[in-house]
Amino acid sequence: MTIVGGGPVGLFGATLASLHGMKVKIIESLPELGGQLYALYPEKPVYDVAGFPEIAAKDLALNLVAQMERMHPEVVLKESVEAVESLDDGNFLLHTTRGVHYSRAILLAVGIGSFTPRRLPAQGAEMFEGKGLHYFVPPLDTFSGQHVLVVGGGDTAVDWALAVSKKAHKVSIVHRRNEFRAQEDSVRQMHEAPNISIITPAEVEEIFGHHQVTGVRVKHHEQGPSELAVDAIIGGLGFHPDLGPVKSWGIELKGSTIKVSLDSMLTSRPGIWAVGDAVYYPGKVKLIATGFGEVGIAVAQIRSYLHPGVSGLPHSTTLKNKQR
Numbered sequence: 001m002t003i004v005g006g007g008p009v010g011l012f013g014a015t016l017a018s019l020h021g022m023k024v025k026i027i028e029s030l031p032e033l034g035g036q037l038y039a040l041y042p043e044k045p046v047y048d049v050a051g052f053p054e055i056a057a058k059d060l061a062l063n064l065v066a067q068m069e070r071m072h073p074e075v076v077l078k079e080s081v082e083a084v085e086s087l088d089d090g091n092f093l094l095h096t097t098r099g100v101h102y103s104r105a106i107l108l109a110v111g112i113g114s115f116t117p118r119r120l121p122a123q124g125a126e127m128f129e130g131k132g133l134h135y136f137v138p139p140l141d142t143f144s145g146q147h148v149l150v151v152g153g154g155d156t157a158v159d160w161a162l163a164v165s166k167k168a169h170k171v172s173i174v175h176r177r178n179e180f181r182a183q184e185d186s187v188r189q190m191h192e193a194p195n196i197s198i199i200t201p202a203e204v205e206e207i208f209g210h211h212q213v214t215g216v217r218v219k220h221h222e223q224g225p226s227e228l229a230v231d232a233i234i235g236g237l238g239f240h241p242d243l244g245p246v247k248s249w250g251i252e253l254k255g256s257t258i259k260v261s262l263d264s265m266l267t268s269r270p271g272i273w274a275v276g277d278a279v280y281y282p283g284k285v286k287l288i289a290t291g292f293g294e295v296g297i298a299v300a301q302i303r304s305y306l307h308p309g310v311s312g313l314p315h316s317t318t319l320k321n322k323q324r
Helices: 006-018 035-039 056-070 155-164 184-192 244-248 288-306
Strands: 001-003 025-028 074-077 081-086 094-095 101-102 106-108 114-118 147-152 170-176 196-199 201-211 212-222 223-227 232-235 239-242 257-259 270-275
Touching: 001 006, 006 025, 006 056, 006 106, 006 288, 025 101, 035 056, 094 244, 106 288, 114 155, 147 155, 155 170, 155 184, 155 232, 155 288, 170 201, 184 196, 212 232, 270 288
Parallel strands: 001 025, 001 106, 025 074, 106 270, 147 170, 147 232, 170 196
Antiparallel strands: 081 094, 094 101, 114 239, 201 212, 212 223
């Protein structure tokens, strides 16, 4: 089987499939494994993975890679799958930017696909990207002793405010509504943090400085505009998802997500399953933990698909350990 996507769910899928006795290949478009955890949020704390009270995204990604590497799957990096061709025998050819791969089954773990940040709709924002305005957050030590402004009200913004507050002198968070959409416990921690200032309901109207960000003008919905001196800005408005070539593979979609059957994770195209943030079914919750559960369902179904004579579904204590 081939797993398209080397993020956390894809990595765990490779481990489970190997434990199920399958030959596994991972194809990942980035130059390293780990997906968004490693590429976008390396120092962001993750709180909702079972068994870890708190773990940095980078460390979780590295742990998943180490777990997967014990099973010795084939890993292909810096290749994007552009088309999937069905063969007469029911198998597939995956056409990538570098060649062709053969597979009997496919598991899509592509996350949100390509991720383009939602840029701040503030005057001057474009000219300060990389000059104090960050959408992809650098090492947290970059913000030591600084006054950092975070913009947004979801999990991305609140989690970054909490993480940066451990290094920065002061963090201000601006959100256009009084209510935050982030997890309740994270919002509670933000309200209790002594060096986090919450500015709501408000929006950033303008970013100014010379060669580097020095401040912003904030429009308060109830009080009018004011200026705020800051050393750095983090745009926490999230990302625009784009499934890219997947949209042309003859798979039923719902918006920017892939429709799957809840009981199997099977897409509308036989032989192709999907898991993680890329999928939709009624009641879907976009958590890493949810993706781990989905990949367990999908891998068990793929095992039965590839080996229909095998009866029963394995349990954690009966899976074969292929560590060498």
